[in-house]
Amino acid sequence: MTEPNSIQMKDTTANPGPLGLLAFGMTTVLLNLHNIGLYELNSMVLAMGIFYGGLAQVIAGIMEWKKNNTFGTTAFTSYGMFWLTLVGLVLLPKTGAIGAADDKAMAAYLICWGVFTGVMFVGTLHLNRALQFVFLSLTILFFLxxxxxxxxxxxxxxxxxxxxxxxxxLSAMYAGLALVLNELARRTVLPLGPV
Structure with a gap:
């Protein structure tokens, strides 16, 4: 009896994690610079929300799906859609087709994202300290x-x-840049705090 030949395939696709983390991190920093009063909500923040925070994270999520990473797929695709819906909440009322969400509706929206992020934080307990900090601080941010x-x-x-x-x-940007630099150097340049 002969055994069938087995073929092993090696995944040589790039790690989409840095793209997703940087897209999330940079867009979050720019929106929160508005929140501290540095500038008004403007087209720069909305464009970042659509294209980098939104579309780039969805692309990273799809790339994580290809790598069979359920956590990465769920996180990046979801937060990409968060940015797109947030921009929609700002822009749709300006069309006159629909009214703006009131304070209670926005609070419900943010609480749902806070609960989701809190559960995703639990998932990071199996990953690294850098991601734990990103998800814990994001959970707190949504509830605030x-x-x-x-x-x-x-x-x-x-x-x-x-x-x-x-x-x-900034913590998400750190994690994304650490992944890039550590991979390029083939050693730990910026620690992520493995569990």
């Missing part, structure tokens, strides 16, 4: 933003939330 929608908060609270968002975005 939700509270800001219905809590009648001061501008100081909104600025605090913006600074927390900047830290979250």
């Amino acid at each position: 933003l939700a509270y800001g929608e219905v809590g009648g908060v001061s501008s100081g609270f909104k600025h605090f939330t913006g600074y927390e968002g900047i830290i979250c975005g």
